[in-house]
Amino acid sequence: MPELPEVEIVRTGLESYLKDQVVKKITSFRPNLRYPLPHFSGLTGQRLLTIRRRSKYLLFEFSGKSGESNLLVWHLGMTGQFHVLPHDAQAAAHEHVRFDFCSGLSLRYRDARRFGYAGLMPLSSWSQHPWYLSLGVEPLEENFSLDSLLGSCKGRKAPIKTVVMDASVVVGVGNIYASESLFLAGIHPKRAAGRISKERLAMLVVSIKQTLLAAIEAGGSSISDFVQVDGKPGYFAHAFNVYGRDGQLCLRCGSIIKRIVQAGRSSFYCSGCQH
């Protein structure tokens, strides 16, 4: 479901409803998602201080007990959703965890495919955690730049699409926004990363930042099951130039949009604009 813009939309939505709320009870309805779920009982009585984001991880910081905050780290996988509802709202299909807050609000986690996962740790452990250590730069920060991308592409024969989706290079760029960014930069998804000029890589850096920011502005992309925490859809899908448009005409040059498979994922590109 979610790439960086969708996770960011979820983060701001959750924070607006749940910041400073105190946990009454957390219940999990199964022992695991992708990995075993942590034991949530220690969070009872703690206050939710902030919700941050790193890559596609949501980071819930709770007040803790003995001075140090607890960090709940949550990845939505492909189909994970958080919804804020009243306590007495009925559980939907595939609801796996519920957080009841003292205010009467209830945070529900639903995930049909169960590719999502979560971990609970002292705040200070996060920066040593394997999930954290494997992450590359944030695309919307200044350290994602021509220099950083140039360094990651140098000598690599892998197609640029898979390099851009590699979270150890730059985080948060998933299958949709990789295709959309490459379209804006005019680069063919199969082009070997190490054989793209500096000028064109500079375009790509700008395109990635623009694409992600525009998607956040639009409230994320709703293809089939992304919804915001209040159940409203995102609208960026209406602005796709290539994703899901194979067989249709390019809005810029009129050529046919094509679909190919790379590393097991669909890539969409304009046969006229991208080379």
Place this chain on the structure above:
DNA sequence: CTGAAGACCTGCCTGC
């Protein structure tokens, strides 16, 4: 080391 392919899961859409 690199890159490709398979695996994890369920639901939905298409075509026969």
Place this chain on the structure above:
DNA sequence: TGCAGGCAGGTCTTCA
């Protein structure tokens, strides 16, 4: 109508 096959926003493991 029913059913098989393909496809889906992510990431980890395995294999060549």
